[in-house]
Amino acid sequence: MNGPDDGRDGRDGPDGHDGSDGREERQIGRPPRIPGPRGPADDLDPRYAPRPLPEPPRPPAPVRPERAPEPRSHAVLKSLLGAWALAACSPEEIQAVEAHLTECAPCAEEALRLRDAVGLLHPAESLDLKPLLRSRVLEDCLGKRPARIPLPAWASPYDTETARLDALLRDFGDSEWETPVRLKWFEEERRQTRRTTVAGVIGHLLTVDGMIAGALGLDDPLGPAAARERGPAARTELYWNSVEQPITRQVREPWREQGHTLVRTVSFAGRGVAELSVDYGHFALPLGDAFLERAFECWVHAWDIAEAVDYPYDPPSGPHLNRMIDLAARLLPSALAHRRRAGLAAPARGLVAAGAPGRTLHLEIEGSGGGSWDIALDSPAAKPSAEQTVARIALDGAEFCQLAAGHISPEEAAVGQHGDREAIRDVLFAAASLSHL
Numbered sequence: 001m002n003g004p005d006d007g008r009d010g011r012d013g014p015d016g017h018d019g020s021d022g023r024e025e026r027q028i029g030r031p032p033r034i035p036g037p038r039g040p041a042d043d044l045d046p047r048y049a050p051r052p053l054p055e056p057p058r059p060p061a062p063v064r065p066e067r068a069p070e071p072r073s074h075a076v077l078k079s080l081l082g083a084w085a086l087a088a089c090s091p092e093e094i095q096a097v098e099a100h101l102t103e104c105a106p107c108a109e110e111a112l113r114l115r116d117a118v119g120l121l122h123p124a125e126s127l128d129l130k131p132l133l134r135s136r137v138l139e140d141c142l143g144k145r146p147a148r149i150p151l152p153a154w155a156s157p158y159d160t161e162t163a164r165l166d167a168l169l170r171d172f173g174d175s176e177w178e179t180p181v182r183l184k185w186f187e188e189e190r191r192q193t194r195r196t197t198v199a200g201v202i203g204h205l206l207t208v209d210g211m212i213a214g215a216l217g218l219d220d221p222l223g224p225a226a227a228r229e230r231g232p233a234a235r236t237e238l239y240w241n242s243v244e245q246p247i248t249r250q251v252r253e254p255w256r257e258q259g260h261t262l263v264r265t266v267s268f269a270g271r272g273v274a275e276l277s278v279d280y281g282h283f284a285l286p287l288g289d290a291f292l293e294r295a296f297e298c299w300v301h302a303w304d305i306a307e308a309v310d311y312p313y314d315p316p317s318g319p320h321l322n323r324m325i326d327l328a329a330r331l332l333p334s335a336l337a338h339r340r341r342a343g344l345a346a347p348a349r350g351l352v353a354a355g356a357p358g359r360t361l362h363l364e365i366e367g368s369g370g371g372s373w374d375i376a377l378d379s380p381a382a383k384p385s386a387e388q389t390v391a392r393i394a395l396d397g398a399e400f401c402q403l404a405a406g407h408i409s410p411e412e413a414a415v416g417q418h419g420d421r422e423a424i425r426d427v428l429f430a431a432a433s434l435s436h437l
Helices: 074-079 082-085 091-101 105-120 133-144 151-168 198-215 225-229 232-242 249-269 273-274 287-308 318-341 397-404 421-432
Strands: 180-187 190-197 277-279 285-286 357-367 371-374 384-396 414-421
Touching: 074 082, 074 091, 074 105, 082 091, 082 232, 082 414, 091 105, 133 277, 151 249, 151 287, 151 318, 180 198, 190 198, 190 318, 198 232, 198 249, 198 287, 225 287, 232 357, 249 273, 249 287, 273 287, 277 287, 285 287, 287 318, 287 397, 318 357, 318 371, 318 397, 318 421, 371 384, 384 397, 384 421, 414 421
Parallel strands: 357 384
Antiparallel strands: 180 190, 277 285, 357 371, 384 414
């Protein structure tokens, strides 16, 4: 018979007890089990959880042999040469190209040319100049060569005209140096001529330039014998007669060297040298004016040579031509007085004290290098006066130079004139008388 339910589950011990001694059941060496929400299997202590067995080692994957790169055709490798020269190929392409270059001579030559061309290329740079570039360039230039000694303004036309004539002569052959040239000048109321050659003209320039060399204390090209001869004509005849054989192109070198020496000397001499007197025989000129006169004659004779060989020749630049015309205009009063003393010009209308205003002719030169000048008629020492202008002349610049060089006569000059006819004629003939051999 069952007794009343006392909360037991009927599992009593043999002695009628439930096996409990009133104490909580314990297990030696194991903490009490506390059920978890995920079931008893998940609540096992990880320290006592069974460990998984290690997986057996997998055999290594078989090593596949690398496939050799497919050979590239000649055309493909040749097309890669440009990229190879620019170092723009992949490592495989570089290896293929370089292997090909050891076997193909044409491609190897092309590769060398391309590599040399790459060396000429420059990377893109900014077009903006660096702020200190100018100072660095100037410092470097002055360190390598000292600053050039400035050339006097009055010697610049001579330096330019001798250089232009030398450029014309540089390409002449032997036959052209023997081309006949007719020199012209005005003397004794008529035009004079003298026949020579291109080489003879340069010899003439050499000897007359020698007068300036003598004034500067330099060697005279004619030697000691020139001391007895004065004037361009006498010196030229002495030179032409002293040469045993016909003058050849060999005269160019001493003429050009003498010109360089003259320019170099006056550049180092300083300012006062311009007033040094140069003796022309029947007249003298300051050294500055003598250089302008030699520049004018060099241009005129270069024109003669160019005309003889049928070659065009331009006139001097405007500023240089203006200086030459100015010299001729300043010499006109003295030339007019010289002709008056020789009985070749009308006498003065009246006596004029030095520095006092007197009769005046107004000379107008047109074209490049032109300008206007007032010419004293009665005395070189008289002062030109606009109020006492009695005549006017207008001339083209090139035509006035041809007149002053004796290449055209006063009657041939196309002159615009107004006023005193006698004064106009005297001035035109005085301009022509400035010429000489």
